[in-house]
Amino acid sequence: MNKVKINGVEHPIDADPNMPLLWVLRDLLNMTGTKFGCGKGLCGACTIHLNGLPVRSCLMPLAAAFGAEITTIEGLSANGDHPLQQAWIAHKVPQCGYCQSGQLMSAAALLKNNPTPSDAEIKDAMSGNICRCGTYPRIEAAIKSVAGVQIHQPATKSKGAI
Amino acid sequence: MSLHILILAAGEGRRFGDAVKQLAMIGDKTMLEHAVHQASILAPARVSVVLGFRHEQLALLVRRAQVVINPNWNQGIGSSIACGVAALPASASAVLIMLCDQAALSSFDLARLTSRYEQLKSNDIPPIVCASYADGLGVPAIFPNHYFNQLKELNGDMGAKHMLQENSVISVPMATAAIDIDTQDQWARFNEHKLSTALINPRRIRTPEGESL
Ligand code: FES
Ligand code: FES
Numbered sequence: 484m485n486k487v488k489i490n491g492v493e494h495p496i497d498a499d500p501n502m503p504l505l506w507v508l509r510d511l512l513n514m515t516g517t518k519f520g521c522g523k524g525l526c527g528a529c530t531i532h533l534n535g536l537p538v539r540s541c542l543m544p545l546a547a548a549f550g551a552e553i554t555t556i557e558g559l560s561a562n563g564d565h566p567l568q569q570a571w572i573a574h575k576v577p578q579c580g581y582c583q584s585g586q587l588m589s590a591a592a593l594l595k596n597n598p599t600p601s602d603a604e605i606k607d608a609m610s611g612n613i614c615r616c617g618t619y620p621r622i623e624a625a626i627k628s629v630a631g632v633q634i635h636q637p638a639t640k641s642k643g644a645i
Numbered sequence: 646m647s648l649h650i651l652i653l654a655a656g657e658g659r660r661f662g663d664a665v666k667q668l669a670m671i672g673d674k675t676m677l678e679h680a681v682h683q684a685s686i687l688a689p690a691r692v693s694v695v696l697g698f699r700h701e702q703l704a705l706l707v708r709r710a711q712v713v714i715n716p717n718w719n720q721g722i723g724s725s726i727a728c729g730v731a732a733l734p735a736s737a738s739a740v741l742i743m744l745c746d747q748a749a750l751s752s753f754d755l756a757r758l759t760s761r762y763e764q765l766k767s768n769d770i771p772p773i774v775c776a777s778y779a780d781g782l783g784v785p786a787i788f789p790n791h792y793f794n795q796l797k798e799l800n801g802d803m804g805a806k807h808m809l810q811e812n813s814v815i816s817v818p819m820a821t822a823a824i825d826i827d828t829q830d831q832w833a834r835f836n837e838h839k840l841s842t843a844l845i846n847p848r849r850i851r852t853p854e855g856e857s858l
Contacts, residue, residue, distance in 0.1 A: 525682075538688070539686045542686045611689040
């Protein structure tokens with residue numbers, strides 16, 4: 484049986500290799516932190532990391548995950564205390580919250596690959612994540628607060644989970 | 646370090662007649678938007694499109710991807726590849742090159758290429774991973790960054806195909822990669838065969854029996 488590594492844990496999965504990962508996560512593994520928005524790759528609600536890079540899991544086949552490392556919102560941090568998650572709380576980012584796990588996953592991938600993004604780079608990386616409630620200004624502020632920490636206090640950079 | 650996707654959409658598509666090929670509808674999107682969309686599912690914020698012919702008009706359709714204008718687009722595909730690769734950020738560890746008119750390609754196909762590449766990228770010298778179909782090897786193809794200089798030197802009408810022959814490559818069978826739309830006839834046939842419906846819902850596209858994923 485095929486195995487898929489999600490948040491560091493190997494899961495044996497018996498499903499059509501063409502099944503979208505989002506279905507695997509939500510319906511087979513009952514990991515419902517990742518949300519279904521459009522199912523067409525348009526909204527970003529289903530964003531997860533495939534080998535550290537953001538992808539839309541609604542249109543990503545299970546087969547793409549064989550041999551890869553998947554991270555979902557459940558695995559972003561052990562105790563829900565990723566610096567971005569803390570910033571999200573501090574900035575009271577969510578309104579209804581539906582889009583936010585996708586927002587966090589996009590933001591986390593951005594900062595991991597580019598710890599000090601410019602405003603334009605933040606806008607760019609986040610442009611595929613749609614928020615019906617319009618929380619964009621708070622999302623940006625929260626990301627900048629974390630990116631800022633890294634710019635001004637390089638000493639904290641090495642131990643950061645970002 | 647990450648993989649970027651480069652979509653080549655600079656050509657005039659002369660065989661398509663008077664209409665602008667990049668604007669032909671595939672399902673509910675123009676061919677150009679369709680290609681960008683499939684790529685951004687896999688690589689949000691890491692997609693670039695090379696435009697040339699009618700770029701002022703076409704650039705307006707490109708969202709969530711970087712537009713690279715090739716002023717020498719009429720010299721041929723090699724010049725567009727060189728131009729696109731030169732514009733990649735320094736953090737690009739590899740580039741997946743695909744054609745805008747490979748209208749049957751879905752994010753599922755691209756994911757099969759990238760997942761194969763992921764398995765091989767930690768090799769001492771990561772190989773090229775490309776599609777194979779009846780005609781042999783071709784794009785979409787992933788080139789690790791040690792090939793970037795060679796790609797930047799391409800010019801004129803000569804694409805990257807010879808690089809697939811000259812190097813040892815890993816290929817992934819991909820029937821959908823064989824379909825590229827050159828003429829209005831092919832476009833009509835493509836839509837007629839309801840391939841475009843399958844594209845709106847790629848879950849309906851099945852991998853051929855025995856194909857390794
Ligand atoms: S549910 Fe995947 S992008 Fe909207
Ligand atoms: S918080 Fe409601 S959709 Fe974003």
